[in-house]
Structures are given as C-alpha cells and as structure tokens.
Amino acid sequence: MTDAQKSLLATAKVKWWEPLLWLAAFAVPLLVPSTALIVNEIAIIALFAVSLDLVLGYAGIVSLGHAAFFGLGAYTAALFCKHINPDPHLGLVVAMAASAVLGLAASFTILRGTDLTRLMVTLGVALILLELANKLDWLTGGTDGIQGLVFSPVLGQFAFDLAGRTAVFYSLAVLLVLFFIARRIVNSPYGATLKAIRDNRLRAMAIGIPVHARLVSVYTLAAAIAGAAGALFTQTSGFSSLDVFEFHRSADLMLMLVVGGTGWLYGGVVGAVVFKIMQDLLSSITPQYWTFWLGLFLVVLVLVGRDRLFKPWTWWKR
Amino acid sequence: MLTILFDGIAYGMLLFILAVGLAVTMGLMNFINLAHGAFAMVGGYITVLLMQRAGVPFLLCLPLAFAGAALLGAVLERTLYRPLYSKPHLDQVLFSIGLVFMSVAAVDYFVGSTQQILHLPEWLKGRTELGSGAWTLGMGHYRLFIIVICAALTVLLQWILSRTRFGSRLRASVDDQRVAAGMGINVNVVFLSTFAFGSGLAGLGGALGAEVLGLDPSFPLKFMIYFLIVVAVGGTSSITGPLLAALLLGIADVAGKYYIPKMGAFIVYVLMIVILLWRPQGLFVRQGGKA
Numbered sequence: 001m002t003d004a005q006k007s008l009l010a011t012a013k014v015k016w017w018e019p020l021l022w023l024a025a026f027a028v029p030l031l032v033p034s035t036a037l038i039v040n041e042i043a044i045i046a047l048f049a050v051s052l053d054l055v056l057g058y059a060g061i062v063s064l065g066h067a068a069f070f071g072l073g074a075y076t077a078a079l080f081c082k083h084i085n086p087d088p089h090l091g092l093v094v095a096m097a098a099s100a101v102l103g104l105a106a107s108f109t110i111l112r113g114t115d116l117t118r119l120m121v122t123l124g125v126a127l128i129l130l131e132l133a134n135k136l137d138w139l140t141g142g143t144d145g146i147q148g149l150v151f152s153p154v155l156g157q158f159a160f161d162l163a164g165r166t167a168v169f170y171s172l173a174v175l176l177v178l179f180f181i182a183r184r185i186v187n188s189p190y191g192a193t194l195k196a197i198r199d200n201r202l203r204a205m206a207i208g209i210p211v212h213a214r215l216v217s218v219y220t221l222a223a224a225i226a227g228a229a230g231a232l233f234t235q236t237s238g239f240s241s242l243d244v245f246e247f248h249r250s251a252d253l254m255l256m257l258v259v260g261g262t263g264w265l266y267g268g269v270v271g272a273v274v275f276k277i278m279q280d281l282l283s284s285i286t287p288q289y290w291t292f293w294l295g296l297f298l299v300v301l302v303l304v305g306r307d308r309l310f311k312p313w314t315w316w317k318r
Numbered sequence: 319m320l321t322i323l324f325d326g327i328a329y330g331m332l333l334f335i336l337a338v339g340l341a342v343t344m345g346l347m348n349f350i351n352l353a354h355g356a357f358a359m360v361g362g363y364i365t366v367l368l369m370q371r372a373g374v375p376f377l378l379c380l381p382l383a384f385a386g387a388a389l390l391g392a393v394l395e396r397t398l399y400r401p402l403y404s405k406p407h408l409d410q411v412l413f414s415i416g417l418v419f420m421s422v423a424a425v426d427y428f429v430g431s432t433q434q435i436l437h438l439p440e441w442l443k444g445r446t447e448l449g450s451g452a453w454t455l456g457m458g459h460y461r462l463f464i465i466v467i468c469a470a471l472t473v474l475l476q477w478i479l480s481r482t483r484f485g486s487r488l489r490a491s492v493d494d495q496r497v498a499a500g501m502g503i504n505v506n507v508v509f510l511s512t513f514a515f516g517s518g519l520a521g522l523g524g525a526l527g528a529e530v531l532g533l534d535p536s537f538p539l540k541f542m543i544y545f546l547i548v549v550a551v552g553g554t555s556s557i558t559g560p561l562l563a564a565l566l567l568g569i570a571d572v573a574g575k576y577y578i579p580k581m582g583a584f585i586v587y588v589l590m591i592v593i594l595l596w597r598p599q600g601l602f603v604r605q606g607g608k609a
Binding site for chain 2: 056062064108109112113114115116117119120121123124125127128131132135247251254255258262288289290291292294295296297298299301302303
C-alpha cells in the first residue's frame with residue numbers, strides 16, 4: 001500500500017473515541033430518563049446538520065433554505081400517517097423519498113451562478129414551500145398545522161410516550177444508521193471528488209470529475225437525510241406546523257454547523273449539542289430576548305474566528 | 319387597473335430606495351450584507367419615535383432618519399464590517415444574520431413588539447382620481463410623494479455614480495483596490511462613505527415605507543428577502559438593473575395580491591427562481607461584464 005493510499009484510508013478508519021461517543025449518546029437517556037426529550041431534539045437537529053454538512057461542508061454550496069427538505073419530510077410523514085398508514089418506519093422511508101425527489105428537482109437550481117444566486121434560490125425554494133403549506137389549508141391545516149397524530153409502535157413493540165423514551169432511541173438509531181452511511185460516502189473516492197469540487201470547481205472539472213452530476217447526487221442525498229430528520233421531528237412530537245419551513249430554522253442550522261465545524265460530519269453533531277444547550281440556557285434566562293445573545297454570539301464568532309473563540313486572550317492580537 | 323399599476327410603481331420605487339444601498343455593498347464591495355434591513359428599520363423607528371414622542375414634523379424626520387442610519391452605518395463599517403470584506407461569503411452571511419437577530423431583539427426590548435403607526439400630515443392623506451370606468455387612476459397623495467422623492471433620488475444617484483469625481487473614485491476602487499490605492503485614492507474612505515450613504519438611503523426608505531410596509535421589530539427579517547430579490551434579480555453591476563427589478567417586483571406583488579390573493583407572495587418567489595435560473599447573474603447584466 002502506498003503512502004497516498006494510507007493517508008486517504010486513515011480518515012475513513014473508526015477512531016477509538018467514536019464508539020464511546022455513540023455509547024454515551026445512548027446511555028444518557030437510559031441513565032437519566034428526564035433528559036430523553038432534549039436528547040431526542042438534539043439527535044434530530046444533529047441529523048439535519050449532518051445533511052447540511054454534506055452540501056455546505058463537502059460540496060461547498062451555501063444554502064439558506066435547507067429547511068425546505070426538513071419541512072417536506074415533516075409534512076410528508078404527517079400526511080402519510082393521517083391518510084395512509086400510521087407505521088413510523090414506512091413513513092420515514094416515504095418522507096425520505098419525497099424529500100429526495102424535491103432535492104433532485106431543486107438541485108438543478110444550484111448548479112449555476114454565484115454564491116448570491118444560490119443563497120437566493122435555496123431561500124426561495126423554502127419560502128415557496130412555506131407559502132404552499134400556508135395556503136393549501138385543506139391539505140396541511142394552514143397555520144394550525146397537522147395535529148394529534150398517533151403513530152403505531154416502533155418495531156411493533158415500543159409505543160411512543162409523552163416522556164419521549166421510545167422517541168429518543170428511535171431517533172438515535174436513525175441518526176446512527178444515516179450518520180454512518182454519510183460517513184462512508186464522504187470517505188469514499190466519491191467524497192474526495194466532492195471536496196475537490198468545493199475547493200476549486202474549475203480544476204475539478206479539468207481533471208475529469210463530472211461536477212454537475214456530483215452536485216445533483218449529493219444534493220439529493222442530503223435532501224433525503226434532511227427529510228428523515230423532518231419525519232423524525234413529526235413522528236416524535238405528533239404534530240407538524242409551518243414552523244418547520246421557517247427561515248430561522250435554516251439560519252440556526254447553519255450556525256450550529258459553523259460552531260461545530262464544517263467539512264467534518266461530527267461538527268454538525270457537536271454544533272447541535274452546543275446550540276441546543278445554549279438555547280435552553282439563554283431562553284430560560286431571557287425567554288423573549290434570547291435571540292439577541294444568539295446574534296451577539298454569531299457576530300463574535302465570525303469576528304474572532306472559531307479556532308480562537310475559546311481563547312479570549314488572543315482576540316485582540318492580529 | 320391603472321391604480322394597481324400606480325401603487326405597484328410606488329411600491330417598487332420604495333423597494334428600490336430600500337435596496338439600492340444593498341446593491342452597492344453587495345455588488346460593488348462584494349459583501350453579502352443580510353443586515354441591510356436593520357438600517358431601514360432604524361430609519362423607520364427614528365421617524366416614528368421622533369414624531370410620536372418629540373412632535374417633530376414628518377418632513378424634518380426624513381433627513382434625520384437618513385442621517386441616523388448613515389451614522390450607524392459608518393460606525394459599524396469602521397468597526398465591524400471592514401475586517402470582513404476579505405472573508406468568505408459564508409462568514410459574511412453568518413455575521414450579518416447575527417446583526418439582524420441582535421437588532422430585532424434590541425428594538426423589541428427598547429420599543430416593544432407592537433406595530434408602530436405613523437401619523438401622516440394632513441396634506442399627504444388625500445387621494446386624487448383621474449379618468450373614469452376601468453381606466454380610473456386613483457393616486458394616493460402619499461404614494462405620489464414617494465414616487466417623486468424616489469425618482470429624484472434615483473436621478474441624483476445615477477448622476478453621482480457616473481458624473482462626479484467621487485463616482486469615478488468608487489468605480490475605480492471597486493474594479494481594482496490596489497491600483498486605485500496606488501493612484502492616490504483613499505479606498506477606505508471611499509468605501510466608508512459609500513456604505514454610510516447606502517445605509518442612509520435604507521434609513522430614508524424605512525422612514526418613507528413605515529406607513530406602507532408596516533413597522534415592527536421583525537421588519538429586517540420580513541423584508542430582507544425582498545431586498546435580496548431586488549438585488550439578485552436586477553444584477554449588481556449598475557443601478558438601473560435593481561431599479562427595473564424593483565419596479566417589476568413591486569408591480570407583480572401588488573397585482574398578484576390584488577388579482578389572486580390566495581397565492582400571496584408565491585408569485586414573487588417563483589418569478590425570482592425562474593429569472594435566476596434563466597440569468598444567474600441577474601437580468602440586466604451585460605455578458606462578459608464583471609460578475
């Protein structure tokens with residue numbers, strides 16, 4: 001094996017701390033049942049962040065409208081449960097498929113133009129879906145959303161409960177599976193071509209990488225994962241409302257990904273944990289004005305840079 | 319029908335004044351500034367608060383709104399924005415979203431979250447009707463006032479950019495910062511004054527638009543999308559592009575809300591995506607021009 005092969009394969013190897021991290025994630029709600037609801041929420045947004053990382057961190061596409069796929073997944077899961085079948089597994093698969101189809105269609109809008117154009121079209125897609133969900137009230141319940149959904153038990157055994165004990169393990173399991181699929185993909189030669197596209201699209205094209213096909217496929221895949229996150233959100237909370245499409249969802253997502261680090265799948269997971277804990281702390285101190293501190297945090301983060309954020313003594317050096 | 323056209327033009331003109339500062343920062347300085355709406359909100363609140371609490375007449379409030387937003391813009395440009403010019407777009411997006419979140423919460427804290435009502439002077443409240451039947455043209459005096467002011471500002475802007483020494487310095491600084499600096503142009507001062515002027519225009523737009531668009535703390539988030547559409551659709555290489563885009567958007571929005579109210583803002587978003595797919599650099603960009 002050559003050195004190049006070795007160095008490429010090194011990133012794909014499972015590190016010693018990875019199984020520990022996942023064991024810890026499953027152990028926390030088991031040992032402290034009162035944390036089940038928040039761990040469930042973290043697992044869902046972590047999955048959502050992993051999806052954005054595929055697009056932003058690996059393919060370099062700046063998206064302000066990733067909530068489009070999350071929301072479509074959430075509504076698909078809700079409608080599927082209400083009208084067709086309350087089985088959560090089937091709902092999850094259908095939601096992922098629906099989001100993947102939307103992702104495939106939307107991916108053609110991100111191939112051309114500049115960062116600004118992409119920001120606008122991704123944002124536009126999410127806004128269109130928000131308007132649709134708002135106006136098609138015979139289907140989506142309009143501003144009331146779809147409520148009172150009852151899903152059948154997971155694996156036919158574990159019914160969803162109010163304390164979120166089933167929900168948290170269900171979400172963690174889905175996160176685990178999809179995370180390792182994503183991990184396998186970004187560490188493959190395919191993933192290497194994505195990074196090449198991110199770093200220099202023109203050069204990537206020149207060495208024969210089919211840039212457009214790669215972007216379309218990764219965007220579709222990311223959309224499916226975001227749809228899974230949305231479906232989990234609906235299935236574990238029992239409702240779906242317009243909130244899933246809102247702009248702040250996309251913006252918060254981007255924030256947590258940047259906090260944790262882009263181009264590193266665990267970055268999304270770390271960011272989701274940090275963000276959720278920060279949100280809980282801040283909103284318990286100032287329920288109405290916590291967005292101010294969120295904004296301040298963002299501004300400071302960008303101005304001093306992520307690597308220096310936790311070393312305040314270096315902030316004033318150039 | 320003419321009335322709708324007229325209202326659409328007034329709305330479009332207003333959007334143009336609100337967004338033109340953004341076209342400059344985004345197009346000329348290549349900075350994605352999502353916080354532009356916050357400056358507009360500052361202008362709006364300066365006007366409303368001065369009129370309500372200090373009884374300052376409306377016409378005097380407009381220049382004050384301009385000055386206040388411009389001053390704020392200058393201070394922020396000098397302290398926060400300048401280090402970010404060379405950073406990647408992602409950082410700029412995050413930074414300016416952060417500013418938006420802060421401004422929304424801060425205004426909520428100091429003024430309250432209720433919608434502010436602007437009391438127009440008597441002479442702006444009326445309405446004149448011309449013609450009859452299907453071709454009636456009903457002109458609200460305030461809309462007419464907006465059109466006149468915005469048209470005058472557009473002419474002034476075009477003149478500044480294309481005919482004055484400052485305009486040529488700005489265009490030179492944008493095309494090549496290093497060479498411009500070498501020619502003895504103080505690039506920092508040029509950018510600072512441009513940014514301040516753009517923010518001031520946003521403030522003025524916010525003051526003028528408080529009555530038409532409504533003013534509450536969520537203003538920057540609600541209208542950010544409209545400003546961005548104007549700039550993205552119009553292209554950023556000239557100010558005629560954003561002007562035409564703003565007029566198009568204003569008329570489409572007003573007409574859409576009048577004829578098919580069920581669709582809401584849907585039309586505008588679809589229109590934007592279609593245009594951007596067709597011309598990703600904006601509608602009115604010359605091929606081969608600077609991207």
